[in-house]
Amino acid sequence: MTESSLEFIASEALGRAFRVDTSSVWAEATDHERLTRTGVGSLIAFQGASSSEYLVGVLDRVTRDLQDEAMLDKLSDDGNFPVEARQRDLLRVVLLGTYRTVHGSKKDTFKRGADSYPLVESPCWIVEGTNLQKLMGLLAKQLDPDKRLRLGTFVADPSAVAVADGDRLFQRHAALLGSTGSGKSWAVALILERARALAHPNLIVFDMHGEYGPLTMGESPTASGFRIAGPGDNRESNKAALYIPWWLLNQEEMQALLLDRSEDNAPNQAARLTHHVRELKREHLIKEGRQDVVDRFTVDSPIPFSLSGLFERLSADDTAMVSGSGGREKQGPFFGRLTRFINRMKSRTEDRRYTFMFSPPGESEDYEWLHELANDLLGTNPGIKVIDFSEVPSDVLPIVVGVLARVLYEIHFWTEEQKRTPITFVCDEAHLYLPAGVADVAELRALDSFERIAKEGRKYGISLLVVSQRPSDVSRTVLSQCNNFIALRMTNDQDQAVVKRLMPDTMDSLTASLPLLDVGEAILLGDAIILPTRIRLDMPEVKPASATKDFWSEWNEVEVQEVDIVSAVEAMRMQSRK
Secondary structure (H helix, E strand, O other): OOOOOOOOOHHHOOEEEEEEOOOOEEEEEOOHHHHOOOOOOOEEEEEOOOOOEEEEEEEEEEEEEEEEEEOOOOOOOOOOOOEEEEEEEEEEEEEEEEEEEEEOOEEEEEEEOOOOOOOOOOEEEEOOHHHHHHHHHHHHHOOOHHHEEEEEEEOOOOOOEEEEEHHHHHHOOEEEEOOOOOOHHHHHHHHHHHHHOOOOOOEEEEEOOOOOHHHHOOOOOOOEEEEEOOOOOOOOOOOOEEOOOHHHOOHHHHHHHHOOOOOOOHHHHHHHHHHHHHHHHHHHHHHOOOHHHHOOOOOOOOOOOOHHHHHHHHHHHHHOEEEOHHHOEEEOOOOOOOHHHHHHHHHHHHOHHHHHHHOOOHHHHOOOHHHHHHHHHHOOOOOEEEEEOOOOOOOOHHHHHHHHHHHHHHHHHOOOHHHOOOEEEEEOOHHHOOEOOOOOHHHHHHHHHHHHHHHHHHHHOEEEEEEEOOHHHEOHHHHHOOOEEEEOOOOOHHHHHHHHHHOOHHHHHHHOOHHHOOOOEEEEEEOOOOOOEEEEEOOOOOOOOOOOOOHHHHHHHOOOOHHHHHHHHHHHHHOOOO
16 A cells, blocks of 8 residues: 555454445444444445445444343253343444545545445444545545635544535535524635635625625725615715616516506506617617617617606606597596506605615716626626625615626626636525515516526526525525535524435435534535535634624623714614715
8 A cells, every 4th residue: 555545454443334225334333442432423434345445434323222142152050042132333324435545547546426335244444543634635635726625624633624626616506504603704705715816716795784894905805895886875986886777677677676566557557668668778779879789679688778768758658648539639548547656666766775776877877887887797807796785775685686696697698608707696695585485576586587597507607605594595496506515503493404405315414413513613515525524614814794792791891882873873864884
């Protein structure tokens, strides 16, 4: 054997296999003292079909029982064979992969899955100490250095680095799940820090609570910061303020935002809205001299149009009189049927909370404005972007997030294949806009956008990193498309059940430990890591603003200042923290 090979000595065997099936191997421990150093979650290696092959699995269950056995060396006084109780320690191991000291021309290889199964009476060993360090080092070395994403260290051996395949983690969508306070935000910050070390990273973080603001500060920030514009923002003075003008919404999004479908006149309102929007977009294209687009655009194409012009045309419909019999005028087909719709639109557009959508700067009606937005968010300079949605009204939050994601996805979709740079959307607090079960009209629009990305995005170089403290409240369609999971502590039984359903059946032993994980500990499994296991995440250099408050300590130390209360009241009135 080479110096780096794992060594399994016959005299140090833990026990022998006595039952083998397709999902697990049962062994009886013969070294009871060595067993006392072994716990559920430990790695166990079985001798394979050849002397160079070992099948590695995780210890799933330990059972101790007593069995009566006959003593054959002497008879009792009544002529029967006496019996004695013998202790049996039984182990159930779920196989994860195959280690080979020699495999063709290669030495020391490890692959996921088992090409064969242990034979009955095959010896088994605990993978510990030097062997464990060598195995963990081998897993890291098997990854191309350019693909390595260090996430932390193995709980079983803190000296061994836990490395994931960066390509595989983002290629097939990933989910980062855990209860509040388990370390999700730190995990996201850690991944962003690792990505920043690359030459041209490309990630967009949908930050629902402004937690990742610290990552955009300092002399060498991890990310560039944007925020959905508030009533007090001015694009000329604040390039970080993002506007989502009304004309970016497609037909269904506009109707979800502005229509009350319970009204009898809703079909008429939808029809006139669609008609006028199409005509206004057409007129704008003609004014801009874009005849090439006039011949191809649809009502859903993101083309600027005049909001005041839309009001004028709807109002004209609502009051129009037409010629009747005998030359007398009569009410038009839409007379009075659009009044409530127009009033609802005016109420929404005049609400200063929706400045980012209905009162953007004049330049947002320029044909080239969308070019600038796309370059800011899809370009790799800056490469990591954090968008703060914390001041967006909750009733339109799903539509706003969904519109932005859909527009960016469609731009990426229409980019020439050889010119696409992969991009990942980090969906923080995904349960707020990707709900499971029954969703309202606004939430459905966001769901449609993200479920399309989940199902089709991989083909076009867009992936999702879904982050949530309530996986039971997140769309099953989105979660089911995730092939990688970073599962932190979870105490809610419904959330645990969702995670277990998403995992392979053979991973029950790992997911069963979810409520017992410490802060910052995670179960990492999926395509991105060769050996599913429990790890301790590294601490990010810059911590997000998500630390849990020390209630008892601060009640004893910190006094509330009146000036801070007054400042908060004024911020609420102005709908801005600035």
